[in-house]
Amino acid sequence: MTTIQEIKNQLQQLQEPNQWLEELEADKRKGVQLAIAQWKKRYVKKQKLIEDFIQKQSFDNSYKRMPSCLIAGIDEAGRGPLAGPVVTAAVILPEGCTELVGVDDSKQISKEQRQHFARLIKEQAVAYSIHVQSAxxxxxxxxxxxxxxxxxxxxxxxxxxxxxxxxxxxNLIVKCPTHSIVKGDEKSLAIAAASILAKTTRDELMNDLHEQFPWYGFNVNAGYGTPQHLQGLATHGFCEHHRKTFEPIKSMWRDKR
Structure with missing residues (x-):
C-alpha cells in the first residue's frame, strides 16, 4: 500500500483534479483525507488567484483602443508618513505575463511576496521607471x-x-490619455505592479535611512508616526528627511525658528 507520505508527495506535484484524486477519496486513512483536504484548499486558493489575475488584466485591456496599445499603470507609496520621500512607479506589462499571477495591491500581500513579485515585474515588464520625491x-x-x-x-x-x-x-497631465482609477491597485494589474515597485523601493530607502537615524525606527515604521518614532522626535528632534509641513514636525520647526 502506498504510504501517506508518498501520497502527500504526489499531491504536491498534482496541478489539476484527475481520476487518481477521485480514487484516492476512497482511502479512509485520516492522514490521506487530511492531505486531500489540504490539496483542495491550495487548489481553490490558486484558482482564486488566477481568476483575480484575469479580471485585473481584463480591466487594463478594456482601456486599449487597439490590441497593440501599451498600458502604463502608476502608483505611489509614502503619502502619509511624517518622514521620507514619496516614491512613484510606472509599469508597462507585456501580454500574458502569467508569472505575475498573485500580483495585488502591495498592502494586501506579504513583504516576502512583494519582494518576490518586484523581481519578477522588473524582469517581465516591457518598461518600468521609479521616481523618488524628497521630503x-x-x-x-x-x-x-x-x-x-x-x-x-x-x-x-x-x-x-x-x-x-x-x-x-x-489626475495626471502627460503626453497620452490618462485615467484616474479609484482603488486602482485593487482593479488594475499594471497599477498593482506599480504599487509593488513603489512600496519595495521606498522600504529599501527607509531601511537605508534607519542606518543613519536608528532612533526613529524607520526600518519598522517606514516614517509613520508610531510611538517609537514620536519618542525619537521628542528625544532627538527632527532630521532633514522629516516633512516640515506635517505635524508634529511643523510645530517643532516653528518653535525652533
Whole structure:
C-alpha cells in the first residue's frame, strides 16, 4: 500500500483534479483525507488567484483602443508618513505575463511576496521607471502636488512611451490619455505592479535611512508616526528627511525658528 507520505508527495506535484484524486477519496486513512483536504484548499486558493489575475488584466485591456496599445499603470507609496520621500512607479506589462499571477495591491500581500513579485515585474515588464520625491519637495509643493509631479515624472522616464496611463486615484497631465482609477491597485494589474515597485523601493530607502537615524525606527515604521518614532522626535528632534509641513514636525520647526 502506498504510504501517506508518498501520497502527500504526489499531491504536491498534482496541478489539476484527475481520476487518481477521485480514487484516492476512497482511502479512509485520516492522514490521506487530511492531505486531500489540504490539496483542495491550495487548489481553490490558486484558482482564486488566477481568476483575480484575469479580471485585473481584463480591466487594463478594456482601456486599449487597439490590441497593440501599451498600458502604463502608476502608483505611489509614502503619502502619509511624517518622514521620507514619496516614491512613484510606472509599469508597462507585456501580454500574458502569467508569472505575475498573485500580483495585488502591495498592502494586501506579504513583504516576502512583494519582494518576490518586484523581481519578477522588473524582469517581465516591457518598461518600468521609479521616481523618488524628497521630503524637501513635498514641503515646497504640498503632498498632493509633489505626488502628482512625481507620477508625471515617472511616466516621462519610461524607456517606451505608453499609449494610455492608468493612475491610482490621481489626475495626471502627460503626453497620452490618462485615467484616474479609484482603488486602482485593487482593479488594475499594471497599477498593482506599480504599487509593488513603489512600496519595495521606498522600504529599501527607509531601511537605508534607519542606518543613519536608528532612533526613529524607520526600518519598522517606514516614517509613520508610531510611538517609537514620536519618542525619537521628542528625544532627538527632527532630521532633514522629516516633512516640515506635517505635524508634529511643523510645530517643532516653528518653535525652533
Amino acid at each position: 524637501t519637495a513635498i514641503d515646497e509643493l504640498n503632498i498632493y502636488q509633489a505626488t502628482k509631479q512625481s507620477m508625471e515624472e515617472a511616466v516621462g522616464q519610461l524607456d517606451i512611451a505608453p499609449d494610455v496611463v492608468l493612475a491610482d486615484a490621481m
